[in-house]
Amino acid sequence: MPPSLVEPKPGDLIEISRFGYRHWALYVGYGYVIHLAPPSEFTKTGFSSLMSVVADKAVVRKEPLWAVVKGDDYRVNNKHDGKLPRRSVDQIIQEAESLVGKTMPYSVTSENCEHFVTKLRYGVARSDQVGVEWALLYVCVCVYTHMPYEALLCVHM
Numbered sequence: 001m002p003p004s005l006v007e008p009k010p011g012d013l014i015e016i017s018r019f020g021y022r023h024w025a026l027y028v029g030y031g032y033v034i035h036l037a038p039p040s041e042f043t044k045t046g047f048s049s050l051m052s053v054v055a056d057k058a059v060v061r062k063e064p065l066w067a068v069v070k071g072d073d074y075r076v077n078n079k080h081d082g083k084l085p086r087r088s089v090d091q092i093i094q095e096a097e098s099l100v101g102k103t104m105p106y107s108v109t110s111e112n113c114e115h116f117v118t119k120l121r122y123g124v125a126r127s128d129q130v131g132v133e134w135a136l137l138y139v140c141v142c143v144y145t146h147m148p149y150e151a152l153l154c155v156h157m
Contacts, residue, residue: 006076008065011089013117015077016069022129024114025068026096026121027076033068034096036116037061038106041068058106058113060099084122096120 008014008027016023025035035041038058065074078086105111115125 008076009089011086011092011121012076013078013121014065014068014074016074017072022114023068024117025065026092026117027065028062028093028096031064031066032062033065034060034062034100034120035068036104036106036113038113055106055108057103060096060102060104060116062097062100078121079128080118080122080124080126084124084126086121087123092120 010027010029012027014025014027014033016025023035023041025033027033036058037060038055104116111125112127112129114127114129118127119125
């Protein structure tokens with residue numbers, strides 16, 4: 001996915017291509033985004049998506065878009081426009097700003113960064129990336145960490 005050719009507007013959802021997954025942020029204007037940042041968003045290792053699977057907490061952060069993108073490809077993706085009613089930009093930004101600095105529950109399957117930004121924009125938490133890919137990632141984590149598969153299911157589902 002090439003870098004976004006569309007200039008983001010406040011309230012837009014930003015989809016960032018990471019190795020093996022997509023990270024999501026909300027554009028709030030003046031070059032800044034607010035996003036739900038699990039530990040994988042701070043790591044420099046190749047196991048970032050594995051760290052997301054086992055994380056149960058994440059921090060809401062406000063950072064420059066360029067710092068969150070980290071050289072990866074990104075685009076504006078308001079994919080539920082036309083299917084879900086969008087909240088007003090003022091509502092979206094006000095709620096997002098009120099959450100900055102807070103530690104939130106995190107689950108790759110039910111409370112991830114995509115759920116976070118879609119809840120802000122539409123009032124409904126949605127994530128389309130939870131599916132077969134994450135089932136395979138669970139298996140990889142179990143093999144890598146020697147954790148029984150059932151243990152991950154209990155923690156994150």
